[in-house]
Structure formats: structure tokens, C-alpha cells
Amino acid sequence: MDHLSHYPALAERLTKAGLNVEDVKAKLKRQHIETPSWGYGNSGTRFKVFAWPGAARTAYERIADAAYIHQLSGIAPSVALHIPWDKVDDWGALKQYAAEQGVVIGAINPNVFQDDQYKLGSVCSPFGAVREEAIAHMVECCDIMQKTGSGLLSLWFADGTNYAGQDSIRGRKHRLESGLAEVYKYLPAGGRMLIEYKFFEPAFYHTDLADWGMAYATALKLGERAQVLVDTGHHAQGTNIAHIVAFLLDEGRLGGFHFNARRYADDDLIVGTTNPFELFEIFVELVSAGSRADNVAYMIDQSHNIEPKLEAMLLSVLNCQVAYAKALIVDYRKLADMQAAGDVLGAQQVLVDAYETDVRPLLAQVRVEMGRDPDPLAAYRRDDYAARVASERGAGVSGGSGYPG
Ligand code: PSV
Ligand code: MN
Numbered sequence: 001m002d003h004l005s006h007y008p009a010l011a012e013r014l015t016k017a018g019l020n021v022e023d024v025k026a027k028l029k030r031q032h033i034e035t036p037s038w039g040y041g042n043s044g045t046r047f048k049v050f051a052w053p054g055a056a057r058t059a060y061e062r063i064a065d066a067a068y069i070h071q072l073s074g075i076a077p078s079v080a081l082h083i084p085w086d087k088v089d090d091w092g093a094l095k096q097y098a099a100e101q102g103v104v105i106g107a108i109n110p111n112v113f114q115d116d117q118y119k120l121g122s123v124c125s126p127f128g129a130v131r132e133e134a135i136a137h138m139v140e141c142c143d144i145m146q147k148t149g150s151g152l153l154s155l156w157f158a159d160g161t162n163y164a165g166q167d168s169i170r171g172r173k174h175r176l177e178s179g180l181a182e183v184y185k186y187l188p189a190g191g192r193m194l195i196e197y198k199f200f201e202p203a204f205y206h207t208d209l210a211d212w213g214m215a216y217a218t219a220l221k222l223g224e225r226a227q228v229l230v231d232t233g234h235h236a237q238g239t240n241i242a243h244i245v246a247f248l249l250d251e252g253r254l255g256g257f258h259f260n261a262r263r264y265a266d267d268d269l270i271v272g273t274t275n276p277f278e279l280f281e282i283f284v285e286l287v288s289a290g291s292r293a294d295n296v297a298y299m300i301d302q303s304h305n306i307e308p309k310l311e312a313m314l315l316s317v318l319n320c321q322v323a324y325a326k327a328l329i330v331d332y333r334k335l336a337d338m339q340a341a342g343d344v345l346g347a348q349q350v351l352v353d354a355y356e357t358d359v360r361p362l363l364a365q366v367r368v369e370m371g372r373d374p375d376p377l378a379a380y381r382r383d384d385y386a387a388r389v390a391s392e393r394g395a396g397v398s399g400g401s402g403y404p405g
Helices: 003-016 021-030 059-073 091-101 116-120 128-148 169-184 212-222 241-250 276-288 309-328 332-340 344-355 360-369 376-382 385-393
Strands: 078-083 104-110 152-155 192-196 226-231 254-259 297-300
Touching: 003 021, 003 360, 021 309, 021 360, 059 078, 059 091, 059 309, 059 376, 059 385, 078 128, 091 104, 091 128, 104 128, 104 297, 116 128, 128 152, 128 169, 152 254, 169 192, 169 212, 192 212, 192 254, 212 226, 212 241, 226 241, 241 254, 241 276, 276 309, 276 344, 297 309, 309 344, 309 360, 309 376, 309 385, 332 344
Parallel strands: 078 104, 104 152, 152 192, 192 226, 226 254, 254 297
Antiparallel strands: none
């Protein structure tokens, strides 16, 4: 289907509906979805890691792949790093390499869950020496922020317990608060700390930061530069994520997202595949919050087990773009009128109208105006980048560990 030839008709329809199409396009051009370095390396489930031909093996290769996704999509100009997976000796050189590739380094993600000493937790561990090691690692990550020009320290803790009585829940809460207060002091000027929550896994009795309320309460104690990170895969079945987003936005404490899709647990699947309407609901809250959403960081967090990594990442970025486009073309004035009149189904229909609009012609036009291919997925499939890196990098080792190495 030639989306470009359908654009004028769609543009006319949107204008008639009172939407400023040029404004919508300008916003779409400014969209920024960060991709994660760990999405480009080999990863898998705890049962098996299937080696992917061409999977990135080093921080440099992961940045090159992220830059390729940006080149195709035009809206993924930064890459999140996970330390120590992406650790290099010369941060200045890595920053320079990223700039040459056309991307910047985004959120720095410390890893305080993979080493043996973290078996009983990191900042919440009952052992003081382990807590100190975890804090030192996060302080080192603040230094990496400085050296790479990153403005975000993105924290996720595997801390929790497996059995009732294993440790004092309140004791662990206090250790968490004092540990993060220490790290907070080392944030570079203007840097923010994003606190991610997840209700279970790897801990199965309690998780120290199990939900948004706990992350929010912790952020409030730390200070204004501590905010909550919503990973869309980290909620119990049926949780209304859009509601959480609206609440945190209104309180000025929504720091960012880790987008991915889930059906059962923390599945880390391609964004928008299982839940496109939920993704749209989230973007509707973001768009309707106006400038309150200005500093929200949009990041993808997914790991690919059986799917081609680059294509999967591209699809995730594009699905965020589709959801945002649909949220931008909601007739918010009409929605407000319906709400004020108490017209339950009229209001819902305003959202459905936007959701059911085919925004592909609009996005094709935006991409052409940005100098990109109107159909990035087709461009990816035509291109030889994936085949080239497969022959250059080969197939990495496969094994049983679920995390990239
Ligand atoms: C945990 O499941 C998580 O979502 C955190 O964001 C980590 O940083 C990421 O996965 C990679 O392990
Ligand atoms: Mn995450």
C-alpha cells in the first residue's frame, strides 16, 4: 500500500476535525525513544539462550546497532547502557564513537543483581559490606554519567525475599532508603535518578520495591531529582498502567518508561504486540498532560529470545510512534465536552475514533519530511546491515543464562 498517496486525504480529514496537522507532525518529529544496549546482545530465558547471528558482542557494536535503528526510524537518537555489561576503559572514546554514529548515550543502568554477593539483595542486603559495594557501584555509575554526558541514573533492584520471616521487611526498607540517599548525593548536576519497581521475580515472597507507590514514596524522601520509572512489564495482570501514569505525571514524579509487552509476567516482548490499546491509553495520558510530560524519558526494555534483534527493536520503536500518533490525533476538546456532559460512551468513542484511524500515511509523510524511508521495516528488509553484521560478528556462544553478557 502506498501510504504517501493516502496522506493528503488523511491530512484533510484531520484538519476538518479541528486538528493542526503541521503541529502533530512537528511533535512526531520530536519524539525520542531510547533503545537499550542489552537488547542488541544475545539474551534468552533461564532455559536457553539461542545465539543470534550478528548479535552485538561489545559496547561499541551495541551502539552501532542502536545508531542503525535510529537511522531507520529517525526517533531513537540515544542508547541506554548497562554497567558492567557495557563497561569500557575510555568513556570519552565511547561517547565520541556514539556521536560519530549519530546517537548519544542515555540512561546509565547499574547492575546490582548479577554478582554472587547479591544473593540476599544489594542495598537491602543484611550484610553491610554488600550494601557498601552496591552503593559504590552506583556512585561509580554517577561518575560514568558525568563522563558520558548522561542525565539519567536508572535503578532497578532484584532485592527481596523468598520466604516469610527471611528478613525484616521494614529493616530492608530503611537500608534501601539510606543507601539511595547516599547515591543521590553523587548525581551529576541536573542528573535525575529513576526508580523502577517490579512486583516479583527474582524474589518470590516480597520485593523491596514492588510497586509504583513504594517507588514514589522513596522518591519523595530522596528529593526532586528522584522519580519513578514505569516498566510496562512489571505489573500484576489487569493493572491499569495508564492510571498510574496519570497520577505520577500529575505529581511531577513520572521520570520515564521501560516499554515492552507482556501477557503473563515480565515477558519483555516487542512493544505493543500484546497490548496496543493499553499503549495508546498510556500515550493519551502523556499527551493530555501537556508540558507536565516534557521531561519524561521514553526507553525500551526488552530482550529477544527467538526473534531477530534489530527488526524486533525497530518494531518496538515504530509501535511507540504509532501509539503516540494516535494519541496526538485525539480530539481533546470534544473529549472534554463529552466528559463535562457525563457522556460515558461519547467520551470513549472519541478515543476509539483516534485509535481506529490509520496513521500510517501520516507517519510515512513525517518520515519523508525527516529524510527517512517512509517504510522503515521494508527498508530494513531491503538493506544488508543484518547480513553484514552476521558475517562480520558471527554467532556468539549460546548458553543457559537469561541475561546478556
Ligand atoms: C528488570 O526486569 C529490568 O526491567 C530492569 O530494567 C533491568 O535494568 C533490565 O530489566 C535489564 O535486566
Ligand atoms: Mn525495566
